[in-house]
Amino acid sequence: MADHPSRYPPIAPKGPDTELPAPSRSPEEIRTKRASTACGECKQRRTKCTVDDSGPPCAECALHNRECIIDELADKRRKVAAKETEENLKSSQKDLAKSRKDHEITQGELEYYRSYVRYLLDAIRFGQLDDVNNLIAVIRKGATEREIGNFISQFGHLAPRFSLDTPGGSDSTNGEDGTPVVDGPTKA
16 A cells, blocks of 8 residues: 555544533433424424414414414324313313213103103093083193192092102002002103
């Protein structure tokens, strides 16, 4: 190698150190700090968002006159989103419990009115003509369910009884003659 002339001049020896040594940095400082979130426009365009450094609007949105909106709930890994999800779940559970309760009340009321209609039909079917005509007159005058029930209970020859007083709705018992006596509805 010494036989061949070199195209480059020889390297000069190292001189005295004039530069100060770089301060040692911890691994946390060496890592690039990432933004905790990005605005919607920067996410969509996949550009670097500086909203953490400068606050809204970020540099990109300010430069291009875009709307800078930060939706922390969109990132499902955040505590805010987890808390929101938990609140939504609790709300859904409450709604479900209320719906079940309403369904039970509705079923009770439905059973009550079915029995009431049967009671009314039996009064019409098996009642004497004068009693049925009087019953129709009472209904046409706008009597309440209780008044109609009390009027029908005066028909001595009708076996079925109907209870308008007892709260409940799903329990039924048998009367003296074995016919069902259904309790009234519960109003919530």
